[in-house]
Amino acid sequence: MAISGDALATMSLQEMLDTYQPTKCAECGVTLHETTTGCRTVGPKCVCSDCYFRTMSDGLEQYPICIPRMHRGG
Amino acid sequence: MNTVFISEEEVRGYLRDFIARLSQLDKGVPRVWCPIGPSGLRLAQVAMQLDADLASQTQVVPIVFDRSNSTVSFSNDRCPEEVVKGRSILLVDGSVHSARTISRAYAVLESLGPSDISSYSLVVRSGASMVPNFFGLLVGDHDRVHFLKQEIPNNRLLPFGRVRTLAFEDLDKPMVQTGEHFIDKFTWSDLWYEMRADRRRKTYLYERTGEIQGFVSFRVGKARGVLVDTLGVGRQHQRQGIAGALLRWVETLGRHRRCRSLSLWGVEQRREWYENRGFQARGSQMVLDGVKFYMMRKKLLYSLPDDELIC
Numbered sequence A: 001m002a003i004s005g006d007a008l009a010t011m012s013l014q015e016m017l018d019t020y021q022p023t024k025c026a027e028c029g030v031t032l033h034e035t036t037t038g039c040r041t042v043g044p045k046c047v048c049s050d051c052y053f054r055t056m057s058d059g060l061e062q063y064p065i066c067i068p069r070m071h072r073g074g
Numbered sequence B: 001m002n003t004v005f006i007s008e009e010e011v012r013g014y015l016r017d018f019i020a021r022l023s024q025l026d027k028g029v030p031r032v033w034c035p036i037g038p039s040g041l042r043l044a045q046v047a048m049q050l051d052a053d054l055a056s057q058t059q060v061v062p063i064v065f066d067r068s069n070s071t072v073s074f075s076n077d078r079c080p081e082e083v084v085k086g087r088s089i090l091l092v093d094g095s096v097h098s099a100r101t102i103s104r105a106y107a108v109l110e111s112l113g114p115s116d117i118s119s120y121s122l123v124v125r126s127g128a129s130m131v132p133n134f135f136g137l138l139v140g141d142h143d144r145v146h147f148l149k150q151e152i153p154n155n156r157l158l159p160f161g162r163v164r165t166l167a168f169e170d171l172d173k174p175m176v177q178t179g180e181h182f183i184d185k186f187t188w189s190d191l192w193y194e195m196r197a198d199r200r201r202k203t204y205l206y207e208r209t210g211e212i213q214g215f216v217s218f219r220v221g222k223a224r225g226v227l228v229d230t231l232g233v234g235r236q237h238q239r240q241g242i243a244g245a246l247l248r249w250v251e252t253l254g255r256h257r258r259c260r261s262l263s264l265w266g267v268e269q270r271r272e273w274y275e276n277r278g279f280q281a282r283g284s285q286m287v288l289d290g291v292k293f294y295m296m297r298k299k300l301l302y303s304l305p306d307d308e309l310i311c
Helices: A005-009 A013-020 A049-062 B008-023 B037-050 B052-057 B100-110 B188-197 B242-256 B268-275
Strands: A040-042 A045-047 B003-006 B032-035 B063-066 B071-074 B088-096 B116-125 B134-139 B144-147 B162-165 B201-208 B211-220 B225-233 B261-267 B280-288 B291-299
Touching: A005 B037, A005 B052, A013 B037, A040 A049, A045 A049, A049 B225, A049 B242, B003 B008, B003 B134, B008 B037, B008 B116, B008 B134, B008 B144, B032 B037, B037 B052, B037 B063, B037 B088, B063 B100, B071 B100, B088 B100, B100 B116, B116 B144, B162 B242, B188 B201, B188 B211, B201 B242, B211 B242, B225 B242, B242 B261, B261 B268, B261 B280, B268 B280, B268 B291
Parallel strands: B003 B144, B032 B088, B088 B116, B116 B134, B225 B261
Antiparallel strands: A040 A045, B063 B071, B162 B201, B201 B211, B211 B225, B261 B291, B280 B291
16 A cells, blocks of 8 residues: 555556556557546547547548538639 | 656756755655656656655555546555554645646545645646645646656647648639538638638648548637537548548647637537537527537636636
8 A cells, every 4th residue: 555665766667557557548448648648538438539539530520510601602 | 839848857856856845844744655646656756766765764655546537546445544644745746737636635635634735746737726835847728748758749630641721722623522511512712711801710621642531610719719610521531530630630729829618519419429528518509401509619628627618
């Protein structure tokens, strides 16, 4: 539960990550971090930014963003 | 939006100063450190490596933040009450954004009866609701800071083709046919005219092998919001990630322009789909050609409170 400062000083990066059991992307499994992978939500799931935009893309294309507007061109 | 890089030597410099100031507290020196997340733990590790006396006298209790339900707990789910009670505690974070996480951690620790709580963060954003007792760098809400990283992420759209602005030479080219009649009646001249009439309006195309395959038209608003009013991809080029890449570019540009929100008009049957992806219906509705539209809006900065959505 508590780690000594001496033990922390020599701990490997993997051991530190294992301490946290960090949140992973529900799509690709990458460990999530705001400034590197991004951390977004799709419903109840946390996903990285790459997966967020990739999975959102098909939906945007199926229902494109638009509203009826005036047309000037021929 | 500024990107700040803190070198490893600069990180050590900030921590050396912090350790020196801690030692001046004499009897009040926190001997239990609670680093938040991997970045907090990494900072604590560097501090222990810098000062052997500190390392030999300090106990470390890592704090875990679960992003899926925004809860704070301790590693291995073991409550450290016997370690914390009556002791002077130091909360350590790498970067404080909204301060929701560090505030929750503070409240949890306070409930365990420490004698006192101090806090340190290497980076603090100006919109943070809690200010640590000690911090290294103060940055703007839109700024990004990288430190102690093996890899620094590049911005990324699609690996091939190009995203570019609509040009006069495009006006005679065939329009993208999306299958959505609201969009397919447009011409490039319509969008060109809008860009010329309103300098806040931009149209970007995705082009590959000489063919325009998709486009996005948006406006950067007066109240620092981005409004996307048209995004479409040609039917034969769909399911290749083009729409997602165009929207990603709009978000990136919006953050660079210090926008706080992104808005779009979503049709009624897609409202829940947008809400599942971070958008909220913000009041405005309209019915056009028998179709009901909602103004959907989402924060470009996740650290903003919900009631700060503006456009």
